[in-house]
Amino acid sequence: MIEVNDIHKSFGDTHILKGVTTSFSKGKTNLIIGQSGSGKTVFLKCLLGLFTPEQGSISYDGKIYSEMTDEEKRNLRQEIGMVFQGSALFDSMTVEGNVKFPLEMFTKQSQSEMQDRADFVLKRVNLVDAHHKYPSEISGGMQKRVAIARAIVMNPKYLFCDEPNSGLDPKTAIVIDNLIQEITEEYDITTVINTHDMNSVMEIGKKILFLKDGLKAWEGTNKEIFKTENETVTDFVYSSDLFKKVRQMYIEERN
Amino acid sequence: MLFLLGYTYFHHMNYLTSIGRYAIMIKDVFKKPTKWRIMKSLILKEVDELIFGSLGILIFIAFFMGAVVAIQTALNITSELIPKNLVGFATRQSIILEFAPTFCSIIMAGKVGSYITSSIGTMRVTEQIDALEVMGVNALNYLVFPKIIALCLYPFIISIAMYVGIFGGWMAAVFGGFSTSADFIEGVQLDFIPFHVTYAFLKTLVFAFVLATVPSYHGFYMTGGALEVGKASTTSFVWTSVVIIVANYILTQLLLG
Ligand SMILES: Nc1ncnc2c1ncn2[C@@H]1O[C@H](COP(=O)(O)OP(=O)(O)OP(=O)(O)O)[C@@H](O)[C@H]1O
Ligand SMILES: [Mg+2]
Numbered sequence: 001m002i003e004v005n006d007i008h009k010s011f012g013d014t015h016i017l018k019g020v021t022t023s024f025s026k027g028k029t030n031l032i033i034g035q036s037g038s039g040k041t042v043f044l045k046c047l048l049g050l051f052t053p054e055q056g057s058i059s060y061d062g063k064i065y066s067e068m069t070d071e072e073k074r075n076l077r078q079e080i081g082m083v084f085q086g087s088a089l090f091d092s093m094t095v096e097g098n099v100k101f102p103l104e105m106f107t108k109q110s111q112s113e114m115q116d117r118a119d120f121v122l123k124r125v126n127l128v129d130a131h132h133k134y135p136s137e138i139s140g141g142m143q144k145r146v147a148i149a150r151a152i153v154m155n156p157k158y159l160f161c162d163e164p165n166s167g168l169d170p171k172t173a174i175v176i177d178n179l180i181q182e183i184t185e186e187y188d189i190t191t192v193i194n195t196h197d198m199n200s201v202m203e204i205g206k207k208i209l210f211l212k213d214g215l216k217a218w219e220g221t222n223k224e225i226f227k228t229e230n231e232t233v234t235d236f237v238y239s240s241d242l243f244k245k246v247r248q249m250y251i252e253e254r255n
Numbered sequence: 256m257l258f259l260l261g262y263t264y265f266h267h268m269n270y271l272t273s274i275g276r277y278a279i280m281i282k283d284v285f286k287k288p289t290k291w292r293i294m295k296s297l298i299l300k301e302v303d304e305l306i307f308g309s310l311g312i313l314i315f316i317a318f319f320m321g322a323v324v325a326i327q328t329a330l331n332i333t334s335e336l337i338p339k340n341l342v343g344f345a346t347r348q349s350i351i352l353e354f355a356p357t358f359c360s361i362i363m364a365g366k367v368g369s370y371i372t373s374s375i376g377t378m379r380v381t382e383q384i385d386a387l388e389v390m391g392v393n394a395l396n397y398l399v400f401p402k403i404i405a406l407c408l409y410p411f412i413i414s415i416a417m418y419v420g421i422f423g424g425w426m427a428a429v430f431g432g433f434s435t436s437a438d439f440i441e442g443v444q445l446d447f448i449p450f451h452v453t454y455a456f457l458k459t460l461v462f463a464f465v466l467a468t469v470p471s472y473h474g475f476y477m478t479g480g481a482l483e484v485g486k487a488s489t490t491s492f493v494w495t496s497v498v499i500i501v502a503n504y505i506l507t508q509l510l511l512g
Contacts, residue, residue, distance in 0.1 A: 050385050074287070077391035088382035102390050104293060 001025050002047065002158065002190055007056030009039075009046055016042050017053070018214035027188040029181050029204045031195055034211035035236065040194040041085055043211065044160055047192065048082060049073065060158070078106050081151030085162040085194075087143040089135040095122070095146050096131040102154045121149040126175055141168045148176060152183055159184065159191040166196060173197060177204050198237060201225065210236065226250055277472050284400050284468075287393040294401060301405035305367050310412055312366060313359050317416035320354050321346055321423030329433035342434045343442025346424035348451075355416040356455045357503050360462040363409075364495035368470040371402060372491035375474030376484040384475070395475065402467040409463035410456045417455075454510045461506060462499050469495045 002024045009017040016039040024030040032040050045051045047058055049065055058065045060076060068076065089098050099118045103109055109117070122128065125145040130138055135146070148164055164180065165173035177197075181204045184191040195201065201208060205222035210233055218233045225237060226247065238244045288294065328345040375398055378384050387394040421443060428434040434442075473491035477483055 045385075048389055050388065074391045077389060080389060080391075082386065082389045084382045084386060086382055088386040090378075090383055090386070091381075105290065105390065105392055 001061055002192070003059045004047070005057045005059075007043075007046055007053040007058065009042055009051055009053045016214055017046065019056070020211070020214075020216050021056075022209055022216060022219060024190055024192050024207065026190050027185055028191065028206040029184050030190075030192045030207045030209065031201055031205045032192065032209045032211060033195060033201060033236070034217075036196070038211045039214055040211060041162055044162055044192065044194055048080065048160060049077075078102075078154065079157040081154065081156035081159045083144070083147045083151045083159075083161040083164050085166075087135070087140075087147040089143055089146055089150070091135045094132050094134055095127070095138065098135070098146055099149045099153050102150065106154065117153060118149075121153050122146075124152075124179055125149045126172065141172060144168060145172070145176065148179070155187055157189060159189050161191070161193045163194050163196060165200065170199070173199065174203070180204065198243060201237065212236075276476065277468070280395060280399075280472055280475065281468060283393070283395045284403070285396070287396060288400070289393070289397050297397070297401035298404050301401045302408060304370070305402065305405045306408045306412060309363060309366060310415070312362065313412055313416045314419050316359065316362060317350070317355060317420040318423035318426075320358065321350055321420035321425075322427035324349050324354065324420075325424035325428040325439075326431060326433060329428060329431075338442075339434060339438040340442030340445055342428050343424070343439035344445045345442070346428075346439075347421055347443045350420035350424070351417055351451055351455050355413050355420055356459045356462065357499065359413060359416050360459070360466065360499050361496050363462075363466055364470075364499060365492055367406075367466055368492050368495045369488040371467070371470035372474040372477075372488045373484050375471055376477045376487050377481075379475065379477055380480055380484060398475070399468065399471045402471060403464065406463040406467045407460070409466070410459040413455075413459045454506075457510065458503060458506050461502055465495060465498050465502060469498055 004020060004022050004024075006019045006021050007017055008015070008019055020043065032043065034040050042051060046053050052066070063072070065073070065076075089095075090101065093101065096118055099122060100114050103114045103117060107114075118131075122131065125148050127142060127145050127149065130142060130146075135143055138146070144164060144167060148161070151159060151161070159180070161180065165176045168176060177200050180191060180193065183189060193200070193204075202222050202225075205225065208218075208220055208222065208225055209216060210218040212232060218228070218230050220228065225233065228234065234247075238247050289297070325342055325346045329342045332341060375384075378398070384394045384398075387397060425436070425439050425443075428439050429436045470491045473487050473494065474484075477487040
């Protein structure tokens with residue numbers, strides 16, 4: 001459970017987050033949507049402690065982040081998995097090296113245990129023949145999947161994904177969505193996902209937070225987002241004609 | 256001169272904050288060490304890259320530097336009263352005291368310095384450093400500490416540069432007909448003061464620390480994209496050279512003055 005209370009973040013004179021309050025619960029896939037540039041990445045980085053908000057507080061299972069000691073912060077971070085928007089793979093290491101890295105850093109596992117674990121997570125993200133390639137030698141979508149594998153290799157308690165399926169084909173995107181949802185439920189992870197993918201919103205949006213102009217514009221579930229009459233939400237989510245039609249049909253069907 | 260340089264960079268940097276941040280960085284480098292098993296392989300990689308990777312260029316430069324010093328000295332001896340062994344003597348002194356430690360370090364500020372800044376800077380802009388931090392790794396220790404340890408071997412390549420430099424001087428003097436081999440060798444052995452070598456190695460160690468940390472600082476705290484990585488490398492070269500030159504002056508005053 002992560003609770004966010006009234007956080008503000010600016011860069012110089014530009015106020016990006018203007019007081020966002022929300023909470024993300026365990027075992028659920030929490031989605032953050034919003035226009036490009038609306039501050040989703042900034043919000044996620046505030047949660048992670050990579051940016052320090054000027055105001056407001058963030059607490060992890062009841063403990064306020066800014067009040068933790070360095071030791072506590074470090075321990076917390078070992079329980080966090082993060083998929084960056086640009087993957088952020090270590091380009092001096094192979095795919096396998098990237099995935100094994102957190103294990104080598106923080107566990108006492110033997111080489112064969114690490115190998116098994118790495119093989120297992122790479123298989124879960126549908127990557128079986130890229131173990132010895134370097135990040136520069138694989139496609140963007142493959143890099144994303146390696147980043148996801150690296151984020152889940154330690155069985156995190158908190159999982160953050162910044163657009164995990166951007167740059168993936170629809171089929172792989174669904175595989176990734178399902179994977180994230182599966183492990184979230186299986187291991188009771190608090191998962192927060194930034195996304196543009198309306199398919200993900202409909203499929204795995206157990207909770208959806210809509211950011212607009214640095215504020216929370218709407219909050220609800222994927223069921224509610226179908227029914228909502230809130231125009232800022234419908235304008236954004238159903239911006240394409242296809243989606244508008246789908247929604248229309250859905251509403252008619254229900255009536 | 257310093258003032259001018261300072262003035263040029265005043266627009267880009269706020270000195271006091273930079274110095275403060277540099278000091279904090281150094282402190283953080285030694286905090287929360289990375290597992291030794293991993294650190295060991297990082298150090299070996301850096302030794303290969305920073306030390307062995309620089310050996311060739313430093314030997315090449317030292318050889319020709321020694322040769323030029325010998326020729327210049329020989330050409331300036333016009334009086335019959337000046338002993339013939341001066342060529343060897345002057346070559347040895349200038350190579351050991353200045354050319355090998357200081358000149359080579361300026362070259363290294365370009366070679367090793369820009370490599371360090373651009374590799375760390377690239378990791379910064381592609382969020383690899385954030386990824387390390389998010390995992391709970393002390394990124395400064397992970398990235399900078401192995402470079403500091405690897406560069407502790409820097410005096411070793413500088414001592415090779417010293418030998419090669421003097422050898423270059425001997426070659427140029429003997430084969431250019433400026434001195435006989437016997438005279439040159441006599442000069443090289445003349446009035447040898449062991450403390451000069453100590454002084455040279457102390458300097459070299461300080462320069463090694465500067466070479467490892469100043470470029471790291473510029474890479475680690477940079478912001479922006481690929482273009483800024485290039486700019487950061489240039490700024491890093493300038494500052495590393497400035498710090499080396501100033502440190503050279505201070506150390507010379509302290510140790511020899
Ligand atoms: N380090 C930074 N320094 C200054 N401004 C920043 C920084 N990071 C983000 N911003 C600004 O904050 C705003 C929000 O950026 P952010 O990356 O959070 O958007 P986003 O919602 O993630 O967009 P996208 O969907 O395109 O990834 C942008 O206007 C951006 O210019
Ligand atoms: Mg973003």
